[in-house]
Amino acid sequence: MSALLEKELQELKEVDWSRVSTKLAEIVKEREEESVIDIVHQELEGIIEKNRGQEDALLEVLHQAQELIGFVPKAVQKKIARGLKITPGEVASVMSFYAHFSERPKGKYQIALCKGTACYVKGSAEIIEKIKSKYNLEAGETTDDGLLSLEVVRCLGACGLGPVMTVNGKAHGLLNPEKAVNIVEKYKKGEI
Numbered sequence: 001m002s003a004l005l006e007k008e009l010q011e012l013k014e015v016d017w018s019r020v021s022t023k024l025a026e027i028v029k030e031r032e033e034e035s036v037i038d039i040v041h042q043e044l045e046g047i048i049e050k051n052r053g054q055e056d057a058l059l060e061v062l063h064q065a066q067e068l069i070g071f072v073p074k075a076v077q078k079k080i081a082r083g084l085k086i087t088p089g090e091v092a093s094v095m096s097f098y099a100h101f102s103e104r105p106k107g108k109y110q111i112a113l114c115k116g117t118a119c120y121v122k123g124s125a126e127i128i129e130k131i132k133s134k135y136n137l138e139a140g141e142t143t144d145d146g147l148l149s150l151e152v153v154r155c156l157g158a159c160g161l162g163p164v165m166t167v168n169g170k171a172h173g174l175l176n177p178e179k180a181v182n183i184v185e186k187y188k189k190g191e192i
């Protein structure tokens with residue numbers, strides 16, 4: 001591994017990766033003699049190798065990298081750019097376009113609130129404001145305790161149940177602000 005990449009990947013050592021990536025936690029458990037940094041490096045090499053030089057594969061490679069690590073830090077973005085023979089700016093631009101991708105670790109409970117038209121007309125704006133103010137959280141952020149992260153998305157594909165949010169991919173519909181907070185509180189207490 002290059003000294004530069006190793007240095008850049010050090011930020012992973014400060015992350016509770018078992019919280020943000022089930023997949024990485026499982027691999028580390030199996031290969032307990034290896035460091036997280038080495039494992040991330042090797043697994044990424046494998047993902048990139050299959051798509052080397054193929055700029056059209058960027059979305060898929062980013063998806064696999066995020067699935068592996070739980071987020072896609074700058075060092076990993078640069079590595080992907082080199083592998084696919086595109087610029088780091090192109091990778092950063094795709095990262096910022098899709099709310100799904102994150103440069104920082106996401107929370108244990110990942111909330112996606114819908115602001116699409118069907119949800120909006122049924123009051124999603126109030127729900128979004130309530131969740132933001134209650135947890136002091138903006139879209140794209142994670143709470144300091146690492147429990148909650150928030151995305152605001154255009155449609156969750158369950159318009160008939162609007163207003164809708166998902167928590168770790170599980171849909172909760174027919175919400176109002178109080179109901180949304182109650183559901184989030186249940187996740188925080190481990191009741192869901």
Ligand code: FES
Pocket residue numbers: 114115116117118119120154155156157158159160162164
């Ligand atoms: S608009 Fe909210 S789920 Fe489709």
